[in-house]
Amino acid sequence: MEVQVSPGDEADLAALTDIYNHYVRATAITFDVTPVTLGERRPWLLAHPEDGPHRLLVARDTRTGDGILGYATSSPFRPKAAYATSVETSIYLAPGAGGRGVGTLLYERLFAALRSEDVHRAYAGVTLPNEASIRLHERFGFERVGVYREVGRKFGVYHDVAWFEKRLE
Structure with missing residues (x-):
């Protein structure tokens, strides 16, 4: 497999939305309970420019042309100004793309890009269980800093979310 990682753009919106909606419909990994439309997802895409601390990177299989294998983002951690040097990271892989190193490659490129930004910490929330x-x-290098117990209910079940932190300087 040959994978190319590049910034996501408007042409990727439908595929990115399809990947995300898979997790909305089939898992508790995201706490959205209703699939999102392209119009609802577009502001999210536009909030991740090609440069700066809030990025969207997309992985594509260039050998087979199978389309987008997954994506990783760094997004604002919280909206208040004092949080500006913190980001929340996330990663979503297309069904069947796991276990092939795509997630590792996406995070390698994302954290390499963040090295040149004024970012001090990265945070990630992981719905439990999710060993991968x-x-x-x-x-x-993320360390578990806490667990929100039964913080979300999806499919009639309460789920915990573990929070992880990584120093970026």
Whole structure:
């Protein structure tokens, strides 16, 4: 597999929305309970420019042309100004793309890009259980800093969310 990682753009919106909606419909990984439309997802895409601390990186299989394999983002952690040097990271892979190193490649490129930004900490919330996501975050130096117990209900079940933190300086 040959994977190219590049900034996401408007042409990727439908594929990115499809990947996200898979997790909305089939998992508790995201706490959205209703699939999002392209119009609802467009502001999210536009909030991740090609440069700066809030990025969207997309992985594509260039050998087979199978389209987008996944994406990683760094987004504002919280809206208040004092949080500006913190980001929340997330990663979503297309169904069937896990276990092939795509997530690792996306995070390698994302954290390399963030080195040149004024970012002090990265945070990630992981709905439990999700051993694959925990392993990925720990491999990149994230440490568990706490768990919100039964913070979200999806599919009639309450779910915990573990929070992870990574120093970026």
